[in-house]
Amino acid sequence: MATLHATTVQALQSNKLSLLTTWIESLEASGATRNVKEADLKQQANDFLNTLIAALEQGGSQNVNHENWAETRVLLEKLSHSRALVGQDSQQTASFIFALKGPLFALLQREYAEQPAQLAEQLWEISELLDALGMHTIRTFQKSRELVIKRQQEELLELSTPVVKLWDGVLALPMIGTLDSQRTQVVMESLLQRIVDTGAEIAIIDITGVPTVDTLVAQHLLKTVTAIRLMGADCIISGVRPQIAQTIVHLGLDLQGVVTKANLADALALSLKRLGVTVTKAV
Amino acid sequence: MTLASNGTHPVLIEQDVVLARQLVRKLAQDCGMRLIDLTKLVTAVSELARNTVVYGGGGYMDWEIVERDLRSGVRLTFRDEGPGIPDIKLAMTDGWTSGGGLGLGLTGAKRLVDEFELDTAPGQGTRVTITRWS
Numbered sequence: 001m002a003t004l005h006a007t008t009v010q011a012l013q014s015n016k017l018s019l020l021t022t023w024i025e026s027l028e029a030s031g032a033t034r035n036v037k038e039a040d041l042k043q044q045a046n047d048f049l050n051t052l053i054a055a056l057e058q059g060g061s062q063n064v065n066h067e068n069w070a071e072t073r074v075l076l077e078k079l080s081h082s083r084a085l086v087g088q089d090s091q092q093t094a095s096f097i098f099a100l101k102g103p104l105f106a107l108l109q110r111e112y113a114e115q116p117a118q119l120a121e122q123l124w125e126i127s128e129l130l131d132a133l134g135m136h137t138i139r140t141f142q143k144s145r146e147l148v149i150k151r152q153q154e155e156l157l158e159l160s161t162p163v164v165k166l167w168d169g170v171l172a173l174p175m176i177g178t179l180d181s182q183r184t185q186v187v188m189e190s191l192l193q194r195i196v197d198t199g200a201e202i203a204i205i206d207i208t209g210v211p212t213v214d215t216l217v218a219q220h221l222l223k224t225v226t227a228i229r230l231m232g233a234d235c236i237i238s239g240v241r242p243q244i245a246q247t248i249v250h251l252g253l254d255l256q257g258v259v260t261k262a263n264l265a266d267a268l269a270l271s272l273k274r275l276g277v278t279v280t281k282a283v
Numbered sequence: 284m285t286l287a288s289n290g291t292h293p294v295l296i297e298q299d300v301v302l303a304r305q306l307v308r309k310l311a312q313d314c315g316m317r318l319i320d321l322t323k324l325v326t327a328v329s330e331l332a333r334n335t336v337v338y339g340g341g342g343y344m345d346w347e348i349v350e351r352d353l354r355s356g357v358r359l360t361f362r363d364e365g366p367g368i369p370d371i372k373l374a375m376t377d378g379w380t381s382g383g384g385l386g387l388g389l390t391g392a393k394r395l396v397d398e399f400e401l402d403t404a405p406g407q408g409t410r411v412t413i414t415r416w417s
Binding site for chain 1 (some may be wrong): 301308318319321322323325326329330333363374377384385387388390391395
């Protein structure tokens with residue numbers, strides 16, 4: 001495998017500033033700088049060129065996994081991580097590297113104007129190198145993105161609905177968000193378990209935070225109500241808003257036999273009544 | 284009738300059902316639809332999109348904003364290349380299901396919208412077009 005000539009590296013070194021300027025211009029033209037501060041971009045571009053030249057000057061391997069490239073790799077990893085955080089996509093992140101090709105090729109063309117054979121060879125080499133670095137950026141970008149997604153998923157699980165005790169013998173489950181996922185299953189199971197653990201007589205499922213009640217959600221609810229009854233407890237569904245009520249009617253859902261209330265307070269009042277508890281104002 | 288804008292949304296996996304609902308909610312809001320009409324439309328979308336995923340093996344939702352007599356509305360077409368529905372009459376019966384649902388999705392969706400059109404044949408896939416005016 002041919003390597004980059006010292007002339008090439010020399011040319012890079014001596015034309016660094018003009019290279020940097022044209023690179024940043026083409027970056028801005030391609031729109032890859034969205035959400036990135038100009039000062040940050042200049043700093044990153046400058047750092048990248050420095051480590052690139054440093055790695056090239058050490059000569060030896062063109063393999064970006066070689067230890068000569070460690071510094072460049074770390075820089076790119078940091079870069080793609082920060083790009084992922086500001087919400088750039090992989091294309092925009094990768095074009096940070098690929099936008100350097102244009103200015104670099106122009107530079108090499110000037111350097112090797114008299115030696116077409118060498119020009120082709122050097123162009124090929126530098127192109128291979130930049131591709132490898134670009135791929136590395138995309139790989140690490142993808143990894144950072146996956147980390148972001150994983151963190152968000154964990155945060156969502158944190159949100160997963162808790163079963164709260166409203167009164168002795170009264171449990172409430174405030175449901176939030178989309179109910180057609182695995183989440184429903186988990187939440188329902190934990191409610192049933194809490195009924196066993198606490199010996200509660202009444203469970204209130206509050207659906208105020210559920211934007212859409214379709215047949216699947218209704219099916220989940222009905223199954224849970226049945227299960228709760230089989231365990232000897234009663235179930236009240238609260239938080240049935242007017243638009244949800246009308247939609248349920250049009251859907252043709254049969255919720256007869258299920259006690260429903262417009263809000264959680266009404267459901268609690270009913271539960272207390274059933275438990276024979278009266279709430280009075282202190283005189 | 285003039286066409287204001289339109290697009291296509293993939294409905295391939297269960298998560299797409301949620302995204303389709305969110306998209307339609309936004310479209311209906313842009314149309315100035317009342318909360319009750321919006322909720323009905325979104326619920327119908329939920330049913331049909333899930334049918335597309337579960338029974339149609341995934342497909343697409345074409346959406347367009349339509350206008351007629353100074354009223355605007357949302358028209359949606361759910362299309363899949365699935366097995367189709369062999370017996371439309373049976374499928375449009377309350378409580379009948381070929382899967383494990385309540386059997387109210389298709390008929391319920393029809394009652395929730397102003398216009399409902401079902402175009403299907405065995406082996407030819409299924410197209411359901413619904414319109415809700417604001």
